């Protein structure tokens with residue numbers, strides 16, 4: 348590849364990135380969100396605990412409830428114009444004794460938009476939002492999912508355990524790493540300085 352081709356390629360990549368905006372999903376996004384979620388479950392069945400068969404039968408209200416915003420719950424979306432390219436969400440636990448905990452969920456980037464940094468940007472938005480609402484943000488990640496693991500550990504998640512045979516999809520058991528950020532910890536504070 349010539350230097351000129353490399354520069355043109357890098358410029359095109361940057362131009363794609365520059366077009367992308369990230370914002371919290373709102374009720375009007377429900378159909379777009381549903382389409383991406385269903386796509387995620389169909390295309391990446393081994394990375395999610397839920398399944399295409401189950402969620403494609405859900406009513407729209409279920410998806411609307413998922414993207415409700417407020418009280419520490421939010422789903423961020425990355426858009427190119429009106430096209431939703433990826434999502435990452437957080438929900439706050441409801442039990443009184445667990446209201447200080449949020450869980451990162453639904454991290455997905457459409458195949459055509461991967462490698463642009465959207466996964467990292469979306470999870471970073473969730474972390475910054477969660478930090479204002481909870482003390483601990485936790486998540487699970489399939490132990491063999493290197494791209495997702497890289498994002499989480501680069502952004503400050505720590506591993507605290509391994510859930511063996513966490514779920515079973517298409518006859519395959521998946522171990523999941525249990526990860527978390529303690530926003531009150533000296534480690535997290537020093538990371539930010």
Ligand SMILES: CC(C)(COP(=O)(O)OP(=O)(O)OC[C@H]1O[C@@H](n2cnc3c(N)ncnc32)[C@H](O)[C@@H]1OP(=O)(O)O)[C@@H](O)C(=O)NCCC(=O)NCCS
Nearest residue numbers: 391394454455456461462463464465466467488494495497
């Ligand atoms: C995991 C996933 C969200 C990553 O999204 P993404 O937008 O492509 O990720 P990013 O562009 O932010 O890349 C994150 C890192 O992984 C690397 N990476 C991502 N995709 C890559 C690929 N296809 N080839 C090589 N490296 C890749 C990037 O280089 C980057 O590393 P860097 O920061 O050192 O450059 C996406 O692949 C996906 O949706 N996968 C299926 C669903 C899934 O696994 N979700 C997570 C459930 S826990």
